[in-house]
Amino acid sequence: MPSTSETGNTFNNPVIPGFHPDPSICRAGADYYLACSSFEYFPGVPVFHSRDLVHWTQIGNALDRPGQLRLPPGTPSSGGIYAPTLRHHDGRFWLIVTNVSGDGNLLLTATDPAGPWSDPVRLPGVHGIDPDLAWDDDGNCWCTYAGVGQVRIDPHTGETLGPPRRLWSGAPGAKAPEAPHLHQIGDYWYLLIAEGGTERGHAVSIARGRTPTGPFEPCPANPILTHRGTDHPIQNTGHADLVQAPDGSWWMVLLGVRPRGGTPGWHVLGRETFLVPVDWVDGWPVVGALSPVMPAPPWPLQRPAMTPGRDDFDQSELAPYWISPRHRSAQDCTTKEQPGRLTLRARGGSLDETDVTFVGRRQQHLSCRVRALVDTVEGQGGLAVRLDEQHHYDIEASSAEVRVHARVGALNAVEASRPAASGPVILRIDVTAVHTVKDARTGPDTIAIGVEEPDGTFVELTSLDGRYLSTEVAGGFTGRVIGMFASAGSVHFDWFDYEPLDD
Numbered sequence: 001m002p003s004t005s006e007t008g009n010t011f012n013n014p015v016i017p018g019f020h021p022d023p024s025i026c027r028a029g030a031d032y033y034l035a036c037s038s039f040e041y042f043p044g045v046p047v048f049h050s051r052d053l054v055h056w057t058q059i060g061n062a063l064d065r066p067g068q069l070r071l072p073p074g075t076p077s078s079g080g081i082y083a084p085t086l087r088h089h090d091g092r093f094w095l096i097v098t099n100v101s102g103d104g105n106l107l108l109t110a111t112d113p114a115g116p117w118s119d120p121v122r123l124p125g126v127h128g129i130d131p132d133l134a135w136d137d138d139g140n141c142w143c144t145y146a147g148v149g150q151v152r153i154d155p156h157t158g159e160t161l162g163p164p165r166r167l168w169s170g171a172p173g174a175k176a177p178e179a180p181h182l183h184q185i186g187d188y189w190y191l192l193i194a195e196g197g198t199e200r201g202h203a204v205s206i207a208r209g210r211t212p213t214g215p216f217e218p219c220p221a222n223p224i225l226t227h228r229g230t231d232h233p234i235q236n237t238g239h240a241d242l243v244q245a246p247d248g249s250w251w252m253v254l255l256g257v258r259p260r261g262g263t264p265g266w267h268v269l270g271r272e273t274f275l276v277p278v279d280w281v282d283g284w285p286v287v288g289a290l291s292p293v294m295p296a297p298p299w300p301l302q303r304p305a306m307t308p309g310r311d312d313f314d315q316s317e318l319a320p321y322w323i324s325p326r327h328r329s330a331q332d333c334t335t336k337e338q339p340g341r342l343t344l345r346a347r348g349g350s351l352d353e354t355d356v357t358f359v360g361r362r363q364q365h366l367s368c369r370v371r372a373l374v375d376t377v378e379g380q381g382g383l384a385v386r387l388d389e390q391h392h393y394d395i396e397a398s399s400a401e402v403r404v405h406a407r408v409g410a411l412n413a414v415e416a417s418r419p420a421a422s423g424p425v426i427l428r429i430d431v432t433a434v435h436t437v438k439d440a441r442t443g444p445d446t447i448a449i450g451v452e453e454p455d456g457t458f459v460e461l462t463s464l465d466g467r468y469l470s471t472e473v474a475g476g477f478t479g480r481v482i483g484m485f486a487s488a489g490s491v492h493f494d495w496f497d498y499e500p501l502d503d
């Protein structure tokens with residue numbers, strides 16, 4: 001689904017739209033790889049591949065076996081997996097990440113970043129989120145983490161070798177020095193960090209030293225990137241990583257958000273991954289202007305198929321973009337029971353609870369249409385737009401009725417209903433973003449929910465304000481996920497179609 005507004009001379013930001021925060025990037029020859037946070041979702045840590053830095057294809061998830069990713073049923077939304085670092089070193093790929101809901105810091109390796117990834121090694125001596133990995137010329141492996149602290153580790157066993165040390169806290173008084181990435185570039189070791197918190201105060205700063213352990217001298221131009229206090233269409237910019245292209249140019253990937261609607265602006269797709277060029281002046285990086293449309297890099301842009309819009313459930317395994325809160329098993333989610341259909345079996349919980357049978361994909365476009373053909377002869381279920389247990393809209397079909405629910409914090413209401421027609425039904429959700437960013441009266445988008453007649457006519461049952469499914473209302477670190485659920489018995493889905501619309 002390449003965007004229609006992209007030309008040969010430009011590319012569109014974000015380069016990985018939808019809830020894909022905390023990007024970490026590395027290059028192996030002509031191939032770039034990137035990993036993101038995944039929080040309460042299974043499988044965890046989406047891994048992407050690109051040949052041009054602009055177009056990315058998801059090739060897997062680093063944590064795709066239950067033994068690698070333990071998210072107990074009570075794991076809160078926005079708990080779980082935080083902020084990976086992905087590196088290529090010594091002919092292998094290395095990934096270090098934190099499970100804040102149990103296992104702490106984890107280190108995995110793979111020869112192919114598409115997987116399989118190893119079982120994780122635990123790092124009980126590393127006490128901080130956002131762990132980074134860097135090897136010096138003597139082969140020492142340095143793990144640097146939020147705070148900003150550092151400890152030498154044995155990456156094979158996870159043991160710490162020596163005491164932890166504090167390295168740098170960013171600007172005096174700035175909160176949350178985090179997301180460190182340590183890079184050896186030329187004569188210096190550069191310590192890139194985020195500071196100010198992941199909301200409107202977010203920023204990227206850097207310091208440099210002659211050794212990986214410092215001392216570190218802050219860049220006089222810090223923060224080297226921030227959109228604080230501006231009207232920029234991309235906000236909350238921070239949590240960055242650096243990569244060098246084969247032609248010698250440098251690039252930064254980072255997270256940002258795209259608020260829409262009136263004050264304060266609501267962002268609904270979570271924190272997305274953006275790309276921006278970097279120049280070097282006097283041994284310091286100077287970050288180029290970050291905008292929704294950017295000058296293209298000086299190499300041919302590939303155009304791989306992005307996440308496909310439609311799934312007919314003809315494969316025996318689900319594609320890597322399908323995610324489920326906390327847990328998924330062949331007992332409650334399978335394409336093998338009825339060929340060409342996804343069967344979901346209700347585990348018992350509703351969308352309001354943590355133990356729910358739900359399979360979805362990230363909403364990646366400000367406007368989109370989602371449809372699914374649902375057979376509820378053996379159960380009850382449907383389509384939902386989910387931010388977390390307390391913030392979701394859904395349309396649920398049973399043999400008797402089709403109902404639209406809205407859950408917003410403590411409020412839980414049936415918004416509309418109608419008797420069910422006999423046989424399978426096409427459920428449909430149209431998300432339409434507002435055009436004007438500044439109209440004080442509007443939310444970011446409207447979410448129209450209903451059923452589609454066999455001739456394609458949309459029978460809208462209700463239209464809801466999208467602001468209540470935004471991070472500004474719900475809090476947390478994720479973004480909207482749209483998908484299928486079963487609330488009773490077994491529900492069969494013939495297909496699921498996600499169509500980006502112009503916004």
Ligand code: 6LW
Nearest residue numbers: 082083178179198239477
């Ligand atoms: C992550 C921290 C942050 O660990 O948010 O934006 C936290 N940065 O670095 C969760 O994504």
